[in-house]
Amino acid sequence: MPHFLVIYRPPRPTFAADATLEEERVVGSHFQFLKGLLAEGKLLLAGPCEDASMGLAVIECDNLDEARSILxxxxxxxxxVFTGEIKPYRVSLFRT
Structure with missing residues (x-):
């Protein structure tokens, strides 16, 4: 099954330090959404960069249209709260 890299970007460089309560609530919903994808077997990994400049996820789904629908x-x-970009991605090595 194909893999896709999802790149999430926050609305501003200072987002991690100055997110509003509403933005924090939405980020919590985002986390729950990703946990749902994990439970469905569609999410391989996800997380933010330590500098909070972006977050990444690798999803597994049937095609680019499905990846776009997920995003x-x-x-x-x-x-x-985040913008998202999808790139077809090939997992070449994976530790099991």
Whole structure:
């Protein structure tokens, strides 16, 4: 099954330090959304960069259209707290 890299970007460089309560709530919903993808077997990994400049996820789904649908359903993207970009991705090495 194909893999896709999802790149999440916050709305501003200072987001980690000055997120509003509403933005924090949406990020919590985003985390729950990702946990749901993990439970469905669609998420391989996810997390933010330590400098909070972006977050990454690797998802496994049937095609690019499904990957776009998954991204569009993310509460953080819907709420415009994060922007998202999808790139087809090939997992070449994976520790099991």
């Amino acid at each position: 569009a359903a993310d509460p953080a993207v819907q709420g415009r």
